[in-house]
Amino acid sequence: MNILRIGKWVKRRKHWSVPCACRATRARKTQRRHQRYKLSYWLTLIKRVHHKGQFERERERGEMDEVRSTTAWVATHSSHVKIDSLEIEKVVHSMQGNIPVVEWDFEKIHYFDNGPLTVQYMFVLDALNFCFWPDKDLNYDHFAMGLKEALENDKSALDADRLQTYTGPELRKMLKWPRPLPSEEERVRLLHEVGQELERSFGGEAANLVKSSGNSAATLVKLIARHFPGFRDHALYKGRQIFLYKRAQIFVADLWGAFKGNGFGNFDDVNSITIFADYIVPAVLRQLGVLKYSSALCKMVDSDMEIVPGTEEEVELRACSIHAVEKMRELIKKKFGKQVLSIEIDLWLWSYGVRIPTLPHHRTLSIYY
Ligand SMILES: Nc1nc2c(c(CN[C@H]3C=C[C@H](O)[C@@H]3O)cn2[C@@H]2O[C@H](COP(=O)(O)O)[C@@H](O)[C@H]2O)c(=O)[nH]1
Numbered sequence: 001m002n003i004l005r006i007g008k009w010v011k012r013r014k015h016w017s018v019p020c021a022c023r024a025t026r027a028r029k030t031q032r033r034h035q036r037y038k039l040s041y042w043l044t045l046i047k048r049v050h051h052k053g054q055f056e057r058e059r060e061r062g063e064m065d066e067v068r069s070t071t072a073w074v075a076t077h078s079s080h081v082k083i084d085s086l087e088i089e090k091v092v093h094s095m096q097g098n099i100p101v102v103e104w105d106f107e108k109i110h111y112f113d114n115g116p117l118t119v120q121y122m123f124v125l126d127a128l129n130f131c132f133w134p135d136k137d138l139n140y141d142h143f144a145m146g147l148k149e150a151l152e153n154d155k156s157a158l159d160a161d162r163l164q165t166y167t168g169p170e171l172r173k174m175l176k177w178p179r180p181l182p183s184e185e186e187r188v189r190l191l192h193e194v195g196q197e198l199e200r201s202f203g204g205e206a207a208n209l210v211k212s213s214g215n216s217a218a219t220l221v222k223l224i225a226r227h228f229p230g231f232r233d234h235a236l237y238k239g240r241q242i243f244l245y246k247r248a249q250i251f252v253a254d255l256w257g258a259f260k261g262n263g264f265g266n267f268d269d270v271n272s273i274t275i276f277a278d279y280i281v282p283a284v285l286r287q288l289g290v291l292k293y294s295s296a297l298c299k300m301v302d303s304d305m306e307i308v309p310g311t312e313e314e315v316e317l318r319a320c321s322i323h324a325v326e327k328m329r330e331l332i333k334k335k336f337g338k339q340v341l342s343i344e345i346d347l348w349l350w351s352y353g354v355r356i357p358t359l360p361h362h363r364t365l366s367i368y369y
Contacts, residue, residue, distance in 0.1 A: 007349075019252055031221045067249075068275050068326060070242040074319035080294045081316040083324045087289040088331060097336030102347045104257025109141050111148035112192075112258055116207030119264050121151055121257065123206035125159050126251040127194045130369050131360070134182035139354075146175030160204035163195025186367050190230040197227050204345065210264050212256065217267040222247040233368035237315040244318055246369040248276065250276045253343045272337070275325045275346040276324040277318035278369040280353040289325050300362070307364045314364050325349075 012238075075083055083203060105112075111121045125147055132138045150157040159172070168184040171191065202208040209227070213220035224231045231248045234241055252273055259265025275281060283301075285291040293301065297313055307314050325345050332340050353359055 021092050036352075040353070051123070059282075063190065065272075066243045067245055067322065070240065071274070071322040072317035072326070073240060074237055074242055074316060075323040078316045078320055080297045080313045081320040081326065082292045083320055084290055084292055087326065088324065088328050089289055091290065092328060092331045097332045097338050097340075099332075099340050100343050100348050101344070102351045104254075104347065106351060107141060107143040107144075109148065110258065111151050114263070116205055116257070117151065117155065118258060119207040119210055120158050120205060121147060121255045122193070122258065123198075123209070124163065124194060126247050126254060127190050127228075128187050129247055129250065130367055131182055132367060133323070133363055134365070135179075136184070138177065140173060142177065146177070147314070149176075150174045160195045160197060160199040163191050164199070166191050176282045183367065190367065193228060193230050201227055207264065213267075214267050215266050217256075217269050220252055220267070221245055221248045221273075224251065230367060235310055235315045235318075237312065237319070242315055242319055244285055244322070244368065246276045246278060246318075249273050253346070256343065257347075270343065272341055273341070274322045275342045275349070276369070277321050278350070279351050279361040280362070281325075281346065282321045284318045284349045284353040285321055285324055285357045285358065289354075290328075291320055303358050304363055307362050309364050309366050318360055318369075 009075050040328060050124070110125075112118050125144060128143055129140065132140060132143075147158070153343070156162060167190055168180065170190050171188060172179075172181055173185070198206060202212070209223060210220060213223055225245065225248055231245070233244045233246050233248070235244065236242070241247070252267065252270070253276070255265040256267060256270055261267075261270070282291060286293060286301075297317075299305075300307060300313070309316075325342055328345060329340050332338050353361075
């Protein structure tokens, strides 16, 4: 019996010792695995922190490409506007790939003091940079000069708290405009929105908004769109969301131009910006023969008939303009080996267009451009 019992006990011990040993080995293995995991976890984290800016930027750049990719999609599904590739070739060859250089602020109308107040000025100006045409005597220059003069007379005129209090008549007075501005209520609402959000998230200063972009144009556009609903320039077209971001992108370009690529205008990825789809550039591209409109659209534009925002016509006019210029850039690169920025092409086209007051342009009531 005893022997039997001892036998059973030994058997049991054996039985126990096996799982015990296994458990110990497994525990050691698990510990090692955990250590390895911990190490790789920390390495990844360190790498992430180290490259956070880069990761962020790559991600944002992907999102910026949404302007390129969605407008390209419109161009391939377009019903009322067509891009004439042969005409693009002609334009590019006639200039031998050299885009005429236009100096930013060629009109000498902007405020500039090389500091944060210039950033505040540019942001407020671009918050109001849309739809001047309903008043035939009004244009962008009045806003640029009016806000400049206001700042020169009173450095606190565009402070975040002041922006939140302006009324329509006060804004008019600041711009020295004798009658109600087009979309005056919307302009005032957008001023308030800018003031509130600058105060809430950026210590009241647009300069802090720019600083938080980490020298990335794409991140800055994304930040603006995230924080300021008035800048979320997009449309629905044939069931898809199309991104245009005219005023957010022009703000980046204005900083880049004003600060000559330094300080607040220093962006590592300025080439991520596309042209700014307004009502002047499509008209210039049409005159160059690059954009061809359907006969119905020709009639609408030439007779100053209003085009409803969000219609296929309106989205195509804007999206095809962006895509045509992207094609122009690609061709310049392919044929002449030159890297041209969309911003440079935009300034050339826009400055050309505004010098021809008789150039027929499409008329859409919008807060985006
Ligand atoms: N594509 C594109 N559109 C631009 C601008 C600018 C001003 N940029 C300044 C920056 C450097 C220069 O030196 C400029 O002073 C305004 N616009 C748009 O034009 C339209 C105004 O027309 P009109 O009514 O005639 O003033 C309106 O939709 C406005 O939003 C630009 O650069 N590119």
